[in-house]
Amino acid sequence: MTRIAHIELDDSNLAPPTPEIDQERKVAIFDLLEDNSFVLPQREDRVAVEGPYKLELAIKDRRLVFDIANENDVPAGLFYLSLGPFKQVVKDYFQICESYFEAVKTLPPSQIETIDMARRGIHNEGARVLQERLDGKADVDIDTARRLFTLICVLHFGG
Numbered sequence: 001m002t003r004i005a006h007i008e009l010d011d012s013n014l015a016p017p018t019p020e021i022d023q024e025r026k027v028a029i030f031d032l033l034e035d036n037s038f039v040l041p042q043r044e045d046r047v048a049v050e051g052p053y054k055l056e057l058a059i060k061d062r063r064l065v066f067d068i069a070n071e072n073d074v075p076a077g078l079f080y081l082s083l084g085p086f087k088q089v090v091k092d093y094f095q096i097c098e099s100y101f102e103a104v105k106t107l108p109p110s111q112i113e114t115i116d117m118a119r120r121g122i123h124n125e126g127a128r129v130l131q132e133r134l135d136g137k138a139d140v141d142i143d144t145a146r147r148l149f150t151l152i153c154v155l156h157f158g159g
Contacts, residue, residue: 010058
């Protein structure tokens, strides 16, 4: 009941994704649906609708949009997050991913591992920022936040 059972990305206003971005998207969605924790807390201004949830993520007017309903399409929440707090970490994440993909082609395993550790650290930072931004709106564990952060990245730099 406290999970995302379906996820959709609204990328209608974005350029078509590159093959690499499309693969990242598919893996993140698969991993997210396999294992996640997503809870809408009770608030004074609304009754918490129980899950499992359908989540649509989009970027509109330079904001990240979470549109949430339960499996019966009963609206459960709609909230907008400024992309400002994500800007630097998303940029850093894509730069380190680019370095990682180049390193895999030419560098020895020890150097690839070092770059991968840095990539994971930046990814964790993005997940932490997402958890902070969702505070009071939705409770997610670190693994769910990591997977959602990946989806934010592929939406942010969809083309």
